[in-house]
Amino acid sequence: MWARLKRDRVAVVSLWVVVGLIAIAILAPLIVKLFGLPAPDFQNSNAVDEFGQPTGPTGANPLGVDQLGRDVASRVIYGARISLSVALLSTALSVVFGTLVGVIAGYFRGWVDAIVSRMLDVLLAFPILMLGIGLASACSIGNGCLGGLITPGVPVVVLIIAIAGFPYIARIVRGQVLSLREKEFVLAAQSIGASPWRIMLRHLVPNLVAPIIVYSTVLVPQNILFEAALSFLGVGVQDPTSSWGQMLGDASKNPDQWWFMLFPGLALLTTVLAFNLLGDGLQDALNPRKRR
Amino acid sequence: MSAADEQSPARDAILEVRDLRKTFGSGGGVLGGNHEQVHAVNGVSFDVLRGETFGLVGESGCGKSTTARMICRLEEPTSGEIRFEGTDVAKMGRKQLLPFRRDVQMVFQDPYSSLNPRHTVGSIIGEPFIVHGVAKDAKERTKRVQDLMDLVGLNPEHYNRLPHEFSGGQRQRIGIARALALEPKLLIADEPVSALDVSIQAQILNLLRRLQRDLGLSLLFIAHDLSVVRYMCDRIAVMFAGEIVEMADSAQLFAAPQHEYTQRLLDAVPIPEPGARKRQREQQAEIDGVGVAAAEG
Secondary structure, three states: OHHHHHOOHHHHHHHHHHHHHHHHHHOHHHHHHHOOOOOOOOOOOOOOOOOOOOOOOOOOOOOOEOOOOOEHHHHHHHHHHHHHHHHHHHHHHHHHHHHHHHHHHHHHOHHHHHHHHHHHHHHHHOOHHHHHHHHHHHHOOOOOEOOOOEOOOHHHHHHHHHHHHHHHHHHHHHHHHHHHOOOHHHHHHHHHOOOHHHHHHHHHHHHHHHHHHHHHHHHHHHHHHHHHHHHHOOOOOOOOOOOHHHHHHHHOOOOOOHHHHHHHHHHHHHHHHHHHHHHHHHHHHHOOOOOO | OOHHHHHOOOOOEEEEEEEEEEEEEOOOOOOOOOOOEEEEEEEEEEEEEOOOEEEEEOOOOOOHHHHHHHHOOOOOOOEEEEEEOOEEHHHOOHHHHHHHHHHEEEEOOOOOOOOOOOOOHHHHHHHHHHHOOOOOOHHHHHHHHHHHHHHOOOOHHHHHOOHHHOOHHHHHHHHHHHHHOOOOOEEEEEOOOOOOOHHHHHHHHHHHHHHHHHHOOEEEEEEOOHHHHHHHOOEEEEEEOOEEEEEEEHHHHHHOOOOHHHHHHHHHOOOOOOOHHHHHHHHHHHHHHHHHHHHHO
């Protein structure tokens, strides 16, 4: 798989971009300090002009400042943290839960499958952005929902995105399991006396790794965009934590200040594109029928 | 063969199958639908005696594999009875099922799909030990797995290899080793050589014969190839369209087939000698001619 991925130039470049982005996210405080930028939530009233409008790129603020006088460059760098951590966390949650549900439905078939599949259909039919807005508002009151387990801010966003993503994984896994369970090695495990749990975890899940990897790489950029959309609408990540979507949302109220919209937009575009192209490359590398 | 003969207590049967039936078909579903049903196995009865090799032959789709799977309780019979050492298999609870699984093991048809491609040979053969809590110590397990590999003619050093690194014949040996791990009393071999090259078939058949003799196994051997069954089995049942049409000792069946379907099956076996078939036909015509002449005279 690795050797075949290396032959795909676009995928290799995307991989480096993704690695770079992750490094930026992890090292954000260091990078900001290195370039002598102000902290992302430092409100410099001197950087705003006399009408209280944000100002463009200067020596001290290379990408300009927002309407509160916060440095755009610094906020974009910190925004990578939120974007990536929310996307990766919610994808991981979707994968774990979706795989569990899909394997159970596919292995037991019958009425278990019927109930699970209909519930997934209901979830898939939901206008998920509406659900997200509703959940976000409900969980943002007081101590959050689920007895304080899900607090407003990042945890709510992760939960919403995970709920939106897992039915797709569950469906794909269920389909794969339906075909896998007919293989004789599953019969062999049954005739040995292996329990259903053992068969599902030890025999089925290891054979699902390739399709799950492929689908997760498609899910990551989707989730980045979803987080941006929620934050853009003001129900996602809350101020003062910076997120690209939320910066775009703020910028849309000040359309004359181009720097304010351009840089978080570019960051979002690069990230989503890199993950998508990497996913494409992985899909080709893992698909044995597609040889170049 | 009479019913009394079949059920006489003098013969020590390890497995008794009585009037076994399996019907597949759309249950109709919520909307009714068509109630087409397929009688995959339609009233099959036979015994497997302790220590013998019992053959089940028939064309593909005649219900052989379904019968085998029902005996292993991988599929539920629609009706009928399966008794293993006197105990009804269908009525076993979870507690009895585990010892039953120890005693009855299966070798599968396709050595390419019967081994999990992600597991090493060691963990495939060692899995029965883990499931049944035998040889809990990892070192002891490795030792026993390697003994088994040696027993079936595999190099024990290949312990950590994956199935795709082996040939079809070697893979089938892995499958046999797995089935033998728990020292079963009854081994069910469901077309164990039909997916293999002819040159490899003999090796696997000889291995099964040797193991059967050395370990004192009872063997239920399923095949569609008559010459294979003839080589392996003491007694043979011929299945056609879900029913047993003839059951006899191996020698007897091949010498004097009673049922029309058995005769057709035997006729379909090629005779490895040029002109043999033609000679046979001429001899038959001669006998018929004499008969006619005698009748006329």
